[in-house]
Amino acid sequence: xxxxxxxxxxxxxxxxxxxxxxxxxxxxxxxxxxxxxxxxxxxxxxxxxxxxxxxxxxxxxxxxxxxxx
Numbered sequence: 001x002x003x004x005x006x007x008x009x010x011x012x013x014x015x016x017x018x019x020x021x022x023x024x025x026x027x028x029x030x031x032x033x034x035x036x037x038x039x040x041x042x043x044x045x046x047x048x049x050x051x052x053x054x055x056x057x058x059x060x061x062x063x064x065x066x067x068x069x
Contacts, residue, residue, distance in 0.1 A: 001034040002041055003050050006063075013039035 009029060011017040020026050021040045030036040041049065 002030065002036055003033045003046060005030055005036070005040070006046075014046055035069040 006014060006017045009017075009026070011020070015042075021030070021032075021042075030040050
């Protein structure tokens with residue numbers, strides 16, 4: 001969910017997200033909108049987690065996540 005938050009909260013890069021992830025309003029949004037409890041992963045951790053994932057594996061979930069009502 002942290003990966004989705006980076007893009008939907010309009011961060012231009014993982015590094016910019018990493019620089020701002022400890023700000024109170026960002027932490028609040030991560031918790032309330034995305035259910036991220038505790039600390040969001042840093043950019044290096046997020047790359048380690050997301051890089052091996054094939055886009056096709058998340059395409060359907062991404063479509064559901066971004067679908068307009």
